[in-house]
């Protein structure tokens with residue numbers, strides 16, 4: 001594609017550069033191929049401008065960057081440098097133009113907790129009525145038959161929300177494989193870094209906003225502003241906003257959208273336990289292994305049996321149901337279809353077969369709010385003791401550690417503190433920061449030893465929540481990425497215990 005077409009109305013292009021042919025693009029010099037455009041952006045740990053020379057050596061034909069003055073040697077390059085106010089935004093829009101294919105229905109979910117389950121549930125609801133649906137997020141790309149993609153492998157970075165170039169280059173083969181409906185997770189990092197700009201987002205949902213990633217966003221206010229970008233700027237004209245108004249930030253978001261008036265014709269659908277919600281949750285009752293949820297909408301009550309654990313999972317299911325409804329599924333398939341949902345991997349996932357009949361649940365809860373919600377959701381299922389086993393990630397918001405320790409101490413009977421992904425931090429100091437807020441906690445590490453010790457203590461009526469890593473299959477310790485899955489470690493230990501009991 002000619003540079004003049006790629007950047008039309010996005011940047012001023014010098015005449016001599018207009019006819020340059022661009023074969024691809026990236027904001028990472030290491031991914032540049034001959035003929036590409038390199039976007040040199042300032043990041044949180046380094047500055048893309050440092051890598052301009054490397055990108056040119058790799059074959060970059062054009063450089064896109066911000067308006068800061070060019071210092072030597074950048075001021076004397078033969079390769080054209082296009083300067084714009086916001087190179088990430090221009091890159092995202094150029095990527096959308098370059099790959100130019102998007103599913104006809106795109107729905108994005110944002111919020112601190114619930115994004116993964118909600119997108120997975122929405123994909124399941126669409127697939128059930130035989131719509132060709134995919135989801136992209138923490139679990140990677142799901143729901144697409146790669147055989148229909150001529151064996152193409154979608155190599156997305158392991159992020160909740162991929163960068164704009166990875167995303168648009170993946171959407172093109174997905175569309176070619178027939179995908180018409182896409183559910184996406186919109187992380188606050190992704191929104192701030194404009195990874196979703198250039199997408200035609202028809203439906204956006206807000207789950208909740210609680211303390212997480214404050215290391216990146218500094219305070220709740222900027223975290224909220226990051227999330228609201230999805231609704232205030234990215235959601236298309238006449239799109240639908242699905243908002244949890246039990247959360248005060250959800251209420252605020254509704255007010256902000258309403259204040260925009262009719263100009264964008266956004267349809268707002270609210271949900272929650274609140275009396276004034278459009279989809280009002282009347283109650284959620286655990287009965288045996290199911291949750292019975294009743295929801296009032298338009299004067300009619302829906303009673304929906306859900307094959308899952310935890311009130312918040314029921315709320316995530318409802319969010320997906322309303323999104324499906326706003327995408328055109330009738331209520332009997334959108335709300336009624338919730339009865340057929342299966343929990344997403346590592347989201348309140350049960351590991352069965354404990355020799356004493358104890359219940360083991362693996363959940364990704366790695367925030368204070370998610371930990372409390374998971375423990376409170378499990379409490380009705382405990383007839384003896386509620387155990388929790390968790391740690392906290394290194395190089396991430398340290399203020400979470402004491403909060404999570406205090407919550408575990410309050411909401412569980414037995415607290416086992418172990419390692420999560422310590423990354424570059426000292427694991428012992430992360431554990432002690434958690435334990436300082438939990439007098440009843442016991443320290444056991446490494447993580448597999450902690451899981452084994454807990455499983456061996458459990459008796460009938462006990463429930464063990466293994467929190468923090470959910471679906472993850474690796475553990476990040478120092479510079480090493482080691483294979484580790486809570487689900488397979490727990491399953492293996494249970495199998496060994498059963499063998500020993502024979």
Ligand SMILES: CC(=O)N[C@H]1[C@@H](OP(=O)(O)OP(=O)(O)OC[C@H]2O[C@@H](n3ccc(=O)[nH]c3=O)[C@H](O)[C@@H]2O)O[C@H](CO)[C@@H](O)[C@@H]1O[C@H](C)C(=O)N[C@@H](C)C(=O)N[C@H](CCC(=O)O)C(=O)O
Nearest residue numbers: 027028029043044045046047048051159160161163187189
């Ligand atoms: C903090 C953060 O979001 N970092 C992401 C971001 O980095 P950045 O822009 O701050 O980049 P940087 O490392 O300072 O580098 C600046 C620029 O130089 C470029 N560069 C750098 C080195 C080089 O050799 N050549 C080169 O061109 C980089 O590609 C980048 O464009 O852009 C990079 C390229 O797109 C991402 O890979 C990187 O994700 C890192 C791996 C990451 O861990 N991100 C996490 C925090 C994240 O985004 N998490 C959210 C979910 C959180 C949640 O809700 O749980 C997510 O959406 O996954």
